[in-house]
Amino acid sequence: MCKHVANAGMGPRLTRTGCVLPPTGWYDTNQFTLEVIFHNRMRQHSCLTADASRAAAVYVPYYAGLDVGRHLWGFSNNVRDALAEDLVDWLRSTPAWAAHGGRDHFLVGGRIAWDFRRQDGGYWGSRLLLLPEARNMTALVLESGPWHVGDIGVPYPTYFHPSHAADVSSWQRTVRRARRPLLFAFVGARRPGEGAGTLRDTVIDQCARSRRCGLLQCGHGRRNDCYAPSNVVRHFKSAVFCLQPPGDSFTRRSAFDAMLAGCVPVFFHPGSAYTQYRWHLPADHTRYSVFVPGDSVRNGTVRAEDVLRRFGQAEVAAMREQVIRMIPGIVYRDPRAPDGGFRDAFDVAVDGMIERVSRIKRGLPPREDNDGQRRWDGYFDSW
Structure with a gap:
């Protein structure tokens, strides 16, 4: 992980981008370095205090994901914990x-909650979030558990870490103007060992059979094009969905890479976005995404392409514009920049944490109940 924690957690700076990406603000960021990025952003926060009695919330700079990542294979559970x-x-x-x-304390775990x-x-991950003390704290993780109120999902790091609002605006103009000859696209690999x-x-096969889908498939002896940021962004910029x-x-980091490229995400399970990232994504998922029930795709009764072709140009334009407007709030600003002039994913997370702790201190539930979220419960029961 050494090269990935360089540049305040953003990783190596991208210099060969094939004219796809701007010359500054883009890094080969590993999806598991959020803890380092977040810590370095916190060091720059304008409202820090060394007096915990005055703090609205207490940040614990423990690199939980980097810790557990060292011990996923070949170690005893005692070492993992x-x-x-x-x-x-x-x-x-x-x-x-x-x-x-500890109810006013929070930490950042740069992996999914299941790893803690x-x-x-069991023999995977640590017991961090099952420890009594950790249950009092809040954990900001890349994917939260659907039944755990102590976990909060925050966006995966993308390749873009702008220093100034002008960098964001310039990129938004770029993806607005992008030609999108493909109706839809997929980047990723099959899962070995899971069987057919x-x-x-099914999603990969549907994409491969369609002339309107761009498939960037990874692994199994193929070139690692999908691990080159410029290739991934170029691919997503060429598609509508x-x-x-x-x-x-x-969840997938790919969802945030796609939205960064102005591509409307298509989700097949509510746990991929709608029950996550409540601070960062609109509550009305129809404004920025398409939902296709995964079971219907898997059993062959629905083709993703058929669903996507039903959207009119005006509907597509509105969704894409919403996605592009969301970009500032789903990227993490360069931690070394003193003030970027815009609210990024870090700012949204810290404000959400302060509000959450305020509710706890007032004796209220950590978050307001949202009856609309309950409609997704059946998807988790059957998964």
């Missing part, structure tokens, strides 16, 4: 913790 247990032991001894029992919720008898007939297999079936988990 050691640093997390040391952390909560130390936190419990501090005056800041004693004030509210190893059940008894998975949703992702971008297919986002679940991968190893419900």
Whole structure:
């Protein structure tokens, strides 16, 4: 991971972009370096205080994802849990913790929540979020658990880390003007060992059979074009819609790469976006995305292309414009820039955390109930 934590967590600067990307603000960012980016942004925050009694919320700069990532294979569970247990032991001894029992504390886990919720008898990840102390804290993670109020989903890092609002505006103009000869596109790989007939297999096959779909398939002896940021962005810029079936988990970094390119995401499970990122994405998912029930695609009763062709030009233009307007709030600004002049994903997350802690201190539930979210429960029950 050493090269990936360079440049304040943004990774190596992109210099060969094939004229696809601007010369500045773009990095080969690893999807698991959010903790480093977030910490370096926090160092620049204008409202820091060393007096925890005055703090609206207490940030714990523990690199939970980098820690667990070192021990995913070939280590005992005692090793996987050691640093997390040391952390909560130390936190419990501090005056800041004693004030509210840690309920005003939060940390950032740059992986999905499941990597920190190893059940008894399991051999993947740590037990961090199952520790009693951690249950009092809030965890900002790349994908939250649908039934865990202590997890909050925040966007995956993309390749774009603008320093100024002008950089964002310039990129928005670029993707607005982009020619999109393809109706839809997919970037990704099949999942080895899962066998045929998975949703992702079906989506890939539907794309491959259509002359209106652009397929950038990875792995299995193919060139690693899908790991070159300029190739990924070029591909997404050429399509109106971008297919986002679940991968190893419900969410995908690809969804944010696609939106960054002005491509309207197509989701097949609500856990990919609609039950996540509540601070960062519009509550009305129809404004910026298309939902196609994955079971209908998998059993062959629905083709994604047929659904997408039903949208009129005005509907498509409105969704794409909404996606482009969302770009500032889903990217993470360059942590080394003192003031970018726009609210990025970090700003949205910190404001959301402060509001969440304020509710907790007032004896209210951490978040307002949203009855609309309950309509998705059946999708998780059957998954």
